[in-house]
Amino acid sequence: MGNSYGKTVQKCCACVSLEEKRKHLPGPPGIPPAESPTETLLHGILEITLNEVVASGFLKLFRKVDDLWGGVIAIVELPPVRVARTRAVKRLKRVKFEESFRVFCAHLVASINVFVYSGAVYMGTAKIPVTEELLKGKTIDGWFELAGDHEGTAKFHITLRFIQAVNDKYYNVGVAGGAFEGVTHTLFPMRKGCKVIPYQNAHIDETFSPKIKLDNGQFYTPEKGWEAVYHAMNEAKKFIYVAGWSINATIALIRDKEGKPLPGNLGETFGELLVRKANEGVTVLMLIWDDKSNNNHLLTGVMNSHDEDTFLYFRHTKVHCLLCPRKPQAKEFKLITGFIFTHHQKVVCMDAPALPSPHLAPRRVLAFQGGIDLCDGRYCYPAHPLFQHLDTLFKHDFHQGSIVGAALVHGGPREPWHDCYSRLEGEIAWDVHENFRQRWLKQAGKMREHLLVSIENREIFCPPTPVTSEDDCDTWNVQLFRSLDETSGVDFPQTQTEIFKAGLVRQAAGNVTERSIQDAYIQAIRRAKRFLYIENQYFLGSSHMWEPAVRDESCAQLIPLEIALKIASKIRAGEDFSVYVVNPLWPDGAPTSLSGQDIMLWHRKTLEMMYRIINKALQDINRAHEDMTRYLSFYCLGNREAVKPNEYIPPHPPKEGTDYYKSQQNRRFMIYCHAKIMVG
Known part of the structure; x- marks a missing residue:
């Protein structure tokens, strides 16, 4: 969560969009400072309808600029966050x-603000105060003054309702x-009658045997994720669709721990498998995020x-591989979008x-979906080895993103990878297919539209059906x-x-x-009754409630913030509630990098905000002495x-005294948690 950290990258393009101009234009004076006595926590759902603006005197200004800048817009703000437009x-x-x-x-606010712009020109703000009627769920329907630096008068017809x-x-x-x-x-919608097979990591070896008893009296037998993906693709007759953030055609999905050859086609690489299936007449389509920093092979990326x-x-194969830049049809060319924001879906459908x-x-x-990219460094199993099998199992995709200059010739530790994946059957698989389509x-x-295989042909494909x-x-x-x-x-x-109806917004x-x-x-957080268990690559957010100086x-x-508010409500109610969060020690990459340092700083600010809310709840019931990590x-x-x-002995070990050398001497390293799951 919190994958957006655009502030860590300087803007290096002279072309600035209208949205950027609007974002940095100030609203009118008079908005109360953070945490003033007039502010109220709006915790729930806000339904707001922006109807129309009626004005006199300053509409001629609209006429001067809207043809040039593209029209008039309204932006809804729960200060300081702009939530819709x-x-x-x-x-x-x-x-x-x-x-x-x-x-x-x-959001802790004194009013709900609606800004009006004509192009990039700020026209005014309508402020709807947070009143008792609004907090009680009453529908507020009225005309609100559009205050701003303009001549004449203007009013904004707004309808809103707040649900606690x-x-x-x-x-x-x-x-x-x-x-x-x-x-x-x-x-x-939610689909019933589905079947899900969850996978822990890309592989499960024979030594991992958790004693998890099922409802039918049997014990859970974990399955092997990448092997299941391989066999499903191998059995496909009509189509294979793949979408990923990163895909490496040279990795093998099925491997022998000792590096011995596998029978038949089992040892082929992912790329060889797709090419073979395409040559057999299967339509193979791929959508891969286009990293703008290495276009035309000028850099590694x-x-x-x-x-x-x-x-x-x-x-030059029959596989149709498409590189997808982020927002390829944006009206303004913004480097921050092309370089930083990605397509992060990981989908295989066949x-x-x-x-x-x-x-x-x-x-x-049939569909597979989850957090594991089909690329180097992702093949791992619950033992999460650091130095074992480097010259066999991990020979062709050694990965150590946290140590600059790490490579197999210099030795371990490799970076162990913890993740999750799932196989989906039933109507939900058709939804995954629809997402790819x-x-x-x-x-x-x-x-390229014609390349998609129609699944509407009932002589070939059955309709979406519970399994x-x-x-x-x-x-x-x-x-x-x-x-x-x-x-x-x-x-x-x-x-x-x-x-x-679909809960969409404009941004x-x-x-x-x-x-x-x-x-x-x-x-899910609001519904939770006793606990939450979370695994995530990042944990940062709710910056509008950080310390006032940095929010x-x-x-x-x-x-x-939702998690902190849930815990606080449980403390005040005298009910037990615990939240357990698993994160990596630092984001993937060198922890000393600028982006890594910023992410860790934002992570700290997020935790400070959460513990501040929990501490306030404990103070309210005279239990401030309690250990907050209990919650x-x-x-x-x-x-x-x-x-x-x-054990593998590297031919060129790292220089003595370096972090790389110290990690080999201490023989320990973090397991990188890349999973995105929540259980409650």
Whole structure:
């Protein structure tokens, strides 16, 4: 969480978008300072409709600039965070927006502010005070003065309603309480009758055997993720679709610990597998994030994601590999977007033999989704070795991102990788397929649309169908969530009613944006009754509630604050509640790098904010002496290995006294937690 850290990179382009200009223009004076007595915590859901602006005297200014700058917009702010904005509209006799938004909020504010701009010109602000009527859930419908530096008068017709989090019927009910029908106001509904196979890490070796007893009396047998992906792709007859942040065609999905050859095609690389399937007539499509820092192979790339290498590998094959830059259709060329923000989905989708059913079609849709990129450094198993099998199992994808200059010839430790993955069957697999279809149609262009295989042919593909019954102990209810905007996918709702119903907002350059991942996290946190267990690569956010001297909207997603508010509410209610968070000790890469230092600083500011809220709750009930880690605790995984016989001896060990050398002497290193999961 908190993957956005754009402030760590200086803007190096003279072309600044209208949105950037608007963002840095000040609002009117008079907004209360942070934590003033007039502020109230809005914790719940804000539904707001921006209807129209009626004005006299200054509409002529609209006429002067809106044709040049693209129209009039309104921006909703819960100070200091701008949470939604309208499309740009042309000025007529009245400026009519008629747009509604549904926004999760946890903000300490005295008023809800709505800014109006004509192009980049600030026109005024309508301020809706936080009143008792609003807090009680009453619908507020009125005309609010649009105050600003202009002649004449103007009023903004705004309708809004605030729903307290505690008034949600699912609040604090846990898993068993209520007939939960999934997260509402999303594009994809909850699917019932699905089957999910979770995978811990890319591989599970024979020595890992946890004694986890299932409802049927049997013990859980963990399965091997990358081997399952290999076999599913190998059995595909019609299509294989792959989307990833990083994909390396030269890695092997199935390996022998001692480096011995595998029978048949089992030892082939990922790239060889895809080329072979394409030659057999299977349609193979790939969407890979285009790292702008290594275009045309001029550099290795800041993120070392191998996108150019992978593209060249498949260039003269029947595999269709597409490099996807972030926001390729943005109106303004902004380097910060192209270099920093990525496509982070990890999806593999293919056809598979249909299960026995009334449908006569022989094929169905199968999907894999999770956090593991199909690239170097991701192959790992629960033992998380540091120095073992470097010249066999990890020979071709040795990875150590935290030590500058690390390489196999210099020896370990490798960077162990902890992650999660899943195999999805049932209607949810069709949703994953639909996500890929939407992205391909948007990013591949008209000339490549025909490459998609139609799954509507009922002679070949069965329709989306449950694969388990509701009374089956293996049945799952599953829902697909995304972080995506309309520059990266098609079929986004366009009418204002549909946008509101799907819980979408407009952000940045006015693009309709889905942020259902955050919404799902928030709903799950609010619903939690006893505990939360979280694994995440990052833990930073809610910057609008950091210490007043540093608070801003740079990283304002609500998840850390929601967790702190949940804990505080439980403390005041005298109920037990614990949150356990697993993070890496530092982000992947050299911990001394500027970006790494900034991320760790933001992580610290986030934790300070959370513990401050928890401490205040304990003070309120005269228990300030208690250890706050009883309620919120953070963990970093690590490993340490003794020297074993026949261990790989590097031909060029690191220079004595360096961090690399010290890590070999101490023989310990962190396990990099890349997973993104939450259990409650």
